[in-house]
Amino acid sequence: MDFELSADQKMIVETAASFVKKELPLERMRRMREDATGWSRDVWKQMGELGWLGIMHPDTVGGFGGSFVDAALILERLGVNLVGEPFAASAVVGAMAVRTGSAEQAERWLAPMIAGETSLALAWAERGGRFDAHRVATRAEKVGGGYRLRGEKVWVLNGHAADQLVVSARTGGAEGDREGVSLFVVDGDAPGVTCATVKTMDGQRAARITLDCVVDADRRLGDEGQATAELERVLDHGAAAAIAEGYGAMRASLDMTVEYLKTREQFGVKIGVFQALQHRAVDMFVETELAKSAMLMSAIKVASPDPVDRMRAVSVAKAQLAMSARYVSQQSIQLHGGVGVTDEHDIGLYFKRLHVLGTLYGDEEFHLARFASLPTFERA
């Protein structure tokens, strides 16, 4: 067991911390709530130049050959200041989706993203599909040399701004079948792709996307009808990313609250003197430490070649993250009193973001159920 960061990883953390602190303060996040896109292409370009967007991708596809742990360290820092640039949606999830295809496809769509010139999105969720990757009603019918895609995708993170969307669609089978799902790369501005930007609770943007378009066969990633297992692996990377970002946001929420207990005075004393509040802060701290363990566990195991090993770790970690996030974010507001329920105070921004991160890529219930459905659960 060794949980020490390598020298390179320490560098990553330092660079990320100082970049976020200087360039992406929380006041900027507040301003970006009013921005139509919710993030800036200039900052994205800088993230590309810093090498972040390719950090976890192999050099064979233009990346820097690092691991998911490296990406998680960056995500944690982004979480601290609630940064809206689509690192998780594009550089983790979108990129992992593109990587299910060939080296040529990666060169075509991944390389420009890694350079910070484009961004990606994964369009997988559908109305009524909840968090299951294989609940796909969107159809892909063979026509001529390609496919005609028809259907609707909801809450597509970065879908409103992405240059390319990776879309899951059914080339065979019925709506709930594991078999028959394929992935396609569709340009965001392709004819027949209609995108409605929607606001999300955390001040970011997503898209509802209606597809009625034709794509060439060379835009299919991987084998036809075999994408479910791969898609689950991609979504697990999304979950691990949400855990890392969530841990960062949770730590910031805890720190802000502890600081408040040390400064706010009532009854002639700092309110941190009250033991009822001390114990609450301690419970929040314990939850945050458990979330950190969850983050490390999922960051390491998400890369496991054994799907059961991967799913078990990610589900444990995501469920724990969601539970910890709920407690810490609720109590953070509670301990701030009335000011915690004002939009002007930052603590409410963390409450919102932590709800979103707890939900994305499978909420607590989804991951508990998946954890209990794995063969490992039968060991008694």
Add this chain to the structure above:
Amino acid sequence: MEMSFSPEQLAFRDEVRSWLASNIPPHIKAKAEMDAYFEHHEVMEWHKVLHAKGWVAPHWPKQFGGPGLDATCRFILTEELELAGTPFLSPFGLVMVGPLIMQFGTEAQKARYLPKIVSGDEVWCQGYSEPNSGSDLASLALRAEDDGQGNFILNGQKTWTTYAQHAAWIFLLARTDASAKKQAGISFILCPMDAPGVSVRPTLTTGGTPAFCDTFFENVVVPKENLVGPQNGGWTLAKALLGHERTLIAAVGASTRAIGRVKRIARATRVGDGALLDDPVFRAKIARLEVKLEALRMTNYRALAGAQGGHAPGPESSILKIRGSEINQQCFELAMEVMGHDSLEWFNEPGTVPAIEQWVPSSFNYTRATTIYGGSNEIQRNIIAKLILGLPSL
């Protein structure tokens, strides 16, 4: 032991239900069905409808314009209104300052203020909290100085003044004797919001709704006849008023409605071939919450029976406040969970999520306030520890 309503009480409940069935204006009913946020003018429109029926102030005696109901019927009326999801009337006049003026005010004050509270012609707000005085209310600093010519001169700031932007009057606690000990130098004063020197800065809540205000007082002149109760005796009034506020917060009717909504959303939410409501895990979660609510409802009835028997609501009302506020929050947490991805919704075009879900995320954020206002749940626990359990303090 008697656990059921009398035939008269049941008949009254039926009367309320059938009146509600045909008297809620359609646009208010439409909003009520999705538990949308009501604008001030809609709240006041509903106030006038209830006023015309004579039900606007269920707990007021007949002589001041109330329906003259017994405690149980008052409860029935309040609960039915909550269940119908109609606008929650501004409590500051009806529940707070009105009853206080009845109890402590002069005849002239009763005649001047009470009729306009009932009619809705004058809306009130509550000026208790200040930036540095929340839980420790007695430390408040807003000054009211006697100018020797029959006036108080007010200087200072109130905060979290809910709906001050719509109010004609504010009742406030002010320091009239700076040399006395904390509680001893406070007075209860009524101030018109259009007096020169009063200014209001509205701000948003985390639910994205405009409820809060900072209210500033700069050399505001108020005649001394606007003092309620004795000068420097305001703390007694303040405490009397907090008791009234607390009983409201059990919100049994509102939570009953909220659980109903969770079920309706879950019934409409598809998972595979079935509905989420049929998922045993979700059923158990909803059931657990409903069981807690039923136990609270029963506890509320017990408190009610006590009040019927002539006991003043005591520290036991803190139980209602603690449990009621927690259950209300849990209803919205569960609704968010049922909504899955739709719980990301934030003030998008109608149709982005089903109408019944549309206001849930805002309420999920805003209901965090229920464990904070009206005396935070930590303060309620302190009250129970001290006044019921008799635990020693430091």
